[in-house]
Amino acid sequence: MKIRIGIIGGAGYGGGEAIRLLLNHPQAELVFVHSRSHAGSPLHAAHPDLLGETSLLFTDVIQQQVDVLFLCLGHGESKKFLEENKINPSIRIIDLSQDFRLGESVPGREFVYGLPEMNRDRIKQASNIANPGCFATAIELGLLPLAKAGLLQEVYTTGITGSTGAGQKLQDTTHFTWRANNISAYKTLTHQHLKEINRSLKQLQPAFNSAINFVPWRGDFTRGIFVSSCVTVDKPLDEVKKLYADYYHGHPFTLVSQDTVDLKQIVNTNKCVIGLEKEGDKLVVHSAIDNLLKGASGQAVQNMNLMFGLPEASGLKLKSIVF
Amino acid sequence: MKIRIGIIGGAGYGGGEAIRLLLNHPQAELVFVHSRSHAGSPLHAAHPDLLGETSLLFTDVIQQQVDVLFLCLGHGESKKFLEENKINPSIRIIDLSQDFRLGESVPGREFVYGLPEMNRDRIKQASNIANPGCFATAIELGLLPLAKAGLLQEVYTTGITGSTGAGQKLQDTTHFTWRANNISAYKTLTHQHLKEINRSLKQLQPAFNSAINFVPWRGDFTRGIFVSSCVTVDKPLDEVKKLYADYYHGHPFTLVSQDTVDLKQIVNTNKCVIGLEKEGDKLVVHSAIDNLLKGASGQAVQNMNLMFGLPEASGLKLKSIVF
Amino acid sequence: MKIRIGIIGGAGYGGGEAIRLLLNHPQAELVFVHSRSHAGSPLHAAHPDLLGETSLLFTDVIQQQVDVLFLCLGHGESKKFLEENKINPSIRIIDLSQDFRLGESVPGREFVYGLPEMNRDRIKQASNIANPGCFATAIELGLLPLAKAGLLQEVYTTGITGSTGAGQKLQDTTHFTWRANNISAYKTLTHQHLKEINRSLKQLQPAFNSAINFVPWRGDFTRGIFVSSCVTVDKPLDEVKKLYADYYHGHPFTLVSQDTVDLKQIVNTNKCVIGLEKEGDKLVVHSAIDNLLKGASGQAVQNMNLMFGLPEASGLKLKSIVF
Amino acid sequence: MKIRIGIIGGAGYGGGEAIRLLLNHPQAELVFVHSRSHAGSPLHAAHPDLLGETSLLFTDVIQQQVDVLFLCLGHGESKKFLEENKINPSIRIIDLSQDFRLGESVPGREFVYGLPEMNRDRIKQASNIANPGCFATAIELGLLPLAKAGLLQEVYTTGITGSTGAGQKLQDTTHFTWRANNISAYKTLTHQHLKEINRSLKQLQPAFNSAINFVPWRGDFTRGIFVSSCVTVDKPLDEVKKLYADYYHGHPFTLVSQDTVDLKQIVNTNKCVIGLEKEGDKLVVHSAIDNLLKGASGQAVQNMNLMFGLPEASGLKLKSIVF
Structure with missing residues (x-):
């Protein structure tokens, strides 16, 4: 029997990517894709690569005969959606916005922070998931084993992100002419993901009280995040590597590489690859x-x-783009 | 029961891409990957994105307990390989080089040109396949319905290809510093795929005797081919579209779009998308x-x-990169 | 004594590029830069690379104490500008729009088509210039010597353009996420420059009455146009090369290469480089x-x-970007 | 009267860029360009964009009738060149390698570190210049005002560089297929420029004894370096900005921006643009x-x-590429 799924906000980047995954997922049945702006159009009207993949149309009707809803809405919109629409309490929610990542809730729905490498057991029991942010995922996966070992001190992080991180809306900083071959910093030391990063690190190392000094950069590519974090650690590299290997043992998507790592190793996959140098x-x-x-x-x-x-x-064995 | 597969020449681009597909193919078992240069190394030594995907090592031993061999060798190398190595006659061959595309053979092995949209029934019966060239596939799929209808006349084609088409070897024209943001023509009117293109078109329209005037360009991207072919056709667009729709009916990967088409619709998929304008x-x-x-x-x-x-x-429902 | 210049429409791509050139031109004095949207701001507010280059501010006042006005306005806007504003008749006009390229005029002002390789003597005498289109320039410079020799027949042309050709306005097709690594066709066989191209070719070969079958492509780079035109010519390549060499003798910016040509040879310069193959x-x-x-x-x-x-x-000896 | 210049090592990236600048420099005369590998060929054989710019040929003869030699050789090669070739002592040397940046010398020749924003007066008197490294220039210009004020503490720096930084030689990490859309780190905390950076900072703040923790990244573009350095400073941003403004007052190429900065503001120019956030x-x-x-x-x-x-x-008023 297949899991029946509805997507709310299916015309954006996150929604489109969820559709792509779920159409090929062996235990999933994509029941409906909701979009006010595209209701009545075939999915490939918003996502041309889906031509020939499905005959589904976008709908503006929220069906309740599903097992789970993916909320692929803008920040602030998910909370509003759950407050304004009566969703059958038995339907589980996976929310991709930042609305519930810091412990927020709506009546009847508590959310678990959905980082499997930290909260797998709780996720298995959860009815509602707050899916982590993109930079947050990359930075947390790079630091969790240190926090688990109580070794985390002040961190200096630079991260670079592809343009899809800025969403589908046209902006000056996503104009091709401006962004091609360009690099720039934004939200220096003030990125909104710092809150969930700090929250996660304190979950594992409650005494952690130092700064994550994070400088985000806009990259001249579309997909991917690459992060380098620098931190003082009073242990030899071998021991650190063992900490990481132990921590991620049994986690299928987070890999500690013994070689140099590069972004395209993981583009178009669900992996996180980690490299350690000292x-x-x-x-x-x-x-x-x-x-x-x-x-x-x-x-x-x-x-x-x-x-x-x-x-x-399941459904996440993806062919990387690699080149 | 799974098809048992060996890959010869597994360290290059074609071999790597075959590995990626076959590792995830539900009815395939990748038995061995042959590479003289990498024998003994894990596959991810040559293909870093395969980290965590498989524990297979490259080997220099050709095993005979397989159902099919993929030959992912350079042009001229496949013929040599089959002449120099005794391959069990019951093992089928799929050759990705251009060695057998024009009717060439080796003793005991005749090859069928492996373009399913033209030769599907023969492929189903074949023991040996000559897999078409990349530009040849794009151009032929764009013209076959016209040839089938006997409408083909002299063709003017421009095509642009990603850098992976030039292979893994370092060359001046694949130096990043040169190729980034650059466009150039090469093999103007003399591309080696013209022979197999002409052969295919004549198979469907035996009287076709005009030129395919083909100007190939090097593109500043890694994956994909985009081709525009201009030809005089004395029929209204509607009828032409119907010809194409009829021809590709039942072919799962070749799609005739009613909208504008662009390269990234199909990058990282097995699709061909076709657009028609008049x-x-x-x-x-x-x-x-x-x-x-x-x-x-x-x-x-x-x-x-x-x-x-x-x-x-089967095994070819791939998530497009799209962005 | 310096030529005194005003720019109308200085906040767009064409205006910005004119500013860059004129600020460094040894015989030019940039007197004012007009922009309704940016009046009062420093030039570097619209063109950040001009930081430190000039203290000029955009203005919404049209000064008449200049020798020449560059009209860097959208198509249709130049004609309107000249009709609505009283410009001193002694001020010369160089118009970058397509408003006057086909012989259009406004009272008191006739325009010469400003392609120096065709009309240099007339330009020297002109008071008003209709500056050619970008694709038109590339295609005409590739074909003029054939037309001059009366050899031009039906032409099949494919051209690819950088995103700056689409202007500063945000559009779906200039969204970085869409355009990066992408290729697409647009205005197939119907590009608006075909009119001025035909007009120029007939100026040199009045009997020319065949089609220029032109397929424009959007490229995944910002600057540059690369065009390949295919035409039947009944002369050996040597003679054709001599025609081109003779035609462009004494023209400083149009060069006939004996080697292969590529786009980045000329990016950020005023050159046209031509390659011939047969x-x-x-x-x-x-x-x-x-x-x-x-x-x-x-x-x-x-x-x-x-x-x-x-x-x-003068003022056009520019360092190419080359890499 | 013009300065007469010879270039040693004119076929590489640094040599080519020097040629481009000097051909257009109003007070420079490029007398000869030395290259063993290309002797006898026209300059555009190695640098195709120079087609039509000059009729100079590469030579393998070192002429002594020049005022200055630019050494555009690989690291280690400049010292060897000066030891093996007898250069007239009156000829000044500008060396682009790292051979003399840390106080090294050859008999009769002491070198001044050629960062004008730090050493302008000494450079004016110098006979021999050790031209700074690329990352070194970007990092030092970002930190010199703090060092001058004695405020510098431990620094955390991430920098990204274009592929031209890796030179003309074909390498796995400059293969287009690998580098396009990719990001990777290299020489983490061990980049060779750290020595000259530390030396410069100590020249201004002799007591500085902390680390510059520098993580260099390879970028997926050809030209440019973007650096973000994080440092603890116990002064309000206004005062820091004043320090920088004062320091760079009168230096024509280093600009402190009041707005956000991005790489393409300065690509193809001699500028350094600096942004400050706190x-x-x-x-x-x-x-x-x-x-x-x-x-x-x-x-x-x-x-x-x-x-x-x-x-x-002089000769350095360059049109930026900007787009």
Whole structure:
């Protein structure tokens, strides 16, 4: 029997990526895709690559005969959606916005932060998931083993993101002419994901009270996040590597590489790849994810798999783009 | 029961892409990957994105307990390989080089040109497949319905290809510094695929005796081929569209779009998407494929599926990169 | 004494590029830059690369104490501007729009088509210039010598353009996420530059009455146009090359290469580079320009130089980007 | 009277860029360009964009009738060149390698570190210049005002560089197929420029004894360096901005922006643009240069201008690529 799924906000990047994954997922049945702006159009009107993949049309009707809803809405919109629409309490929710990542709730629905590498057991029991942010996922996966070991100190992080992180809306900073071959910083030291990052790190190392000094950059590519975090650690690299290997043992998507890592190893997959280097007492952790997959819709499907007792990687064995 | 597969020449682009597909193919078992240069190394030594996907090592031993061999060798190397190595006659061959596309053979092995949209029934009966070239696939799929209808006249084609078409070897024209943001023409009117293109078109329209004037361009991207072919056709666009729709009916990967087409609709998939436009008596056919998939390893797997009686699209439901 | 210049429409791409050239031009004085949307702001507010280059502010006042006005307005806007504003008749006009390229005029002002390689003597005498279109420049420079020799027949042309050709306005097809690594066709066989191209070719070969079958593509780069035109020519390549060499002798910016040509040879310069190849009776002419320079503002400055008796290349010795 | 110049190692990126600048420099005469590999060929054989710019040929003869030699050789090669070739002592040397940046010398030749924003007066008196490294230039220009004020503490820096930084030689990491859309780290915390950076910072703040923790990234573009440095500073942003404004007052190429900065503001120019942001006690300094210009050949010409008493910006008013 298949899990019956509805998507709310199916015309954007996150919704489109969820559709792509769920159409090919062996235990999933995509029942409806909701979009006010595109109701009545075929899915390939918004997502031309879906031509020939499905005959589904976007709808503006929210059906209640589903097992789970993916909310692929803008920040602030998910909370509003749940407040304004009566959703059958038995329907589970996976929310891709930031509305419930810091412990927020709506009546009748408490949310678990959906980072399987930290909360897998709780996710398996959860009815509602707050899916982590893209930069948050990359940075947290790079630091969790240190926090677990109580070793985390002040962190200096630079991260670069593809343009899909900025969404579908046309903006000056997503104009091709401006962004091609360009690099720029934004939200220096003030990125909104810092809150959920701090919350996660404190979950594992409650005494952690230092800063994550995070400088985000806009990259001149479409998909992916690459992060380098520098932190003082008073242990030899071998021991650090063992910490990471132990921590991620049994987690199918987060891999600690013994070689150099690069972004395209993981683009178009649900993986996070981690590289570790050390000079003196400074550890540098590189971590890379696809912001739309492990950083959004892929992780959402991973959470769905866990919630419904499916193999964690079901529907997520994706061919990387690699080149 | 699974099809047992060996890959010869597994360290290059074509071999790597075949590995990626076959590792996830539900009816395939990748038995061995042969590479003289990488024997003994894990597959992810040559293909870093395969980290965590498989524990297979490259080998320099050719095992005979397989059902089919994929030859992912350079042009000229496949013929040599079959002449120098005794391959069990019951093992089928899918050759990705150009060595057998024009009717060439080796003792005991005749080859069928593996373009399913033209030769599906013969492929189902074949023991040996000559997998088409990448530009050839894109151009032929754009013109076959006209040839079938006997309407083909002199053709003017421009096509642009990603850098993976030039292979893994470092060359001046694949140096990032040179190729980024650059466009150039090469092999103007003399591309080696013209022979197999002409051969295919004559198979459907034996009287066709005009030129395919083909100007190939190097593109500043890694994956994909986009082709526009201009030809005089004395029929209204509606009728031409019907010809194409009829021709490709029942072919799962070749789609005639009613909208504008663009390359990224199909990158990282096995699809070919075709767009048709007409002004006066001039028809322009746009066709787009991923050169490594429908133009190489994806089509090879499609051929394998047909040869072994599997669903044609098995293992080829791929998530597009789209962005 | 310096030529005093005003720019109308200085906040767009064409205006910005004109500013960049004129600020460094040894015989030019940029007197004012008009922009309704940016009046009062420093030029670097619209063009951040001009930080430190000038203290000029955008103005909404049209000063009449200038020798020449560059109209860098949208198509249709130039005619309107000249009709609605009383411009001192002694002020010369260089118009970058398409409003006057086909012989249109406003009372008191006749326009010369500003392609120096065709009309240099007339430009030297002109008071008003209609600056050619970008694709038109690339295609015409590739074909003029054939037309001059009366050899031109039906032409099949494919051209690819950078995103700056689509202007500053945000559009779906200039969204970075869509355009990166993408190729698409547009205005197939119907591009608006075909009119001025035909007009120019007939100026040199009045009996020319065949089609220019032109398929424009959007490229995944920002600057430059690369065109390949295929035409039947019944002369050996040597003779054709001599025709081109003779035609462009003494023209400083249009170069016939003996080697292969590529786009980045000329990006960020005012050059056009031409390559010639022949197989059988088919000639292929490759031509490349920077759409914002030789295809717009650079050619405008070249025309200004000619109109005012300056060396043709004054202010146009530009360092190419090359990489 | 013009400065007579010879270039040693003219076929590489640094040499090519020096040629481009010097051909257009109003007070420079490029007398000869030395290259063993290309002797006898025209300059455009190695640098196709120079077609039509000059009729100079590469030579393998070192002429002594020049005022200055630009050494554009690989690291280690400059010292060897000066030891093996007898250069007239009156000829000045500008060396672009790292051979003399840390106080090294050859008999009869002491070198001044050629960062005009730090050493302008000494450069004006110098006979031999060690031209700074590209990353070194970007990082130092971002930090010098703090060091001058004695405020510098431990620094955390991430920098990204275009592929031209890796030179002309074909390498796995400059293969287009690998590098396009990719990001990776290299020489983490161990980049060779750290030595000259530390040396410069100590020149201004002798007591500085903390680490510059520098993580270099390879970017998927060809030209430019963008750096963000994070450092604890116990002063309000206004005062920091004043420090920077005062420090760079009168330096024509280093600009402190009041707005956000991005890489393409300065690509294809000799500028460095600096942006300053502060949260709590953490200052982030962004700095951007073109690695081949302010990071190499442009700075070399700037140094030449200073050595020969020319205006500092002579020949360096370059049109930016901007798009």
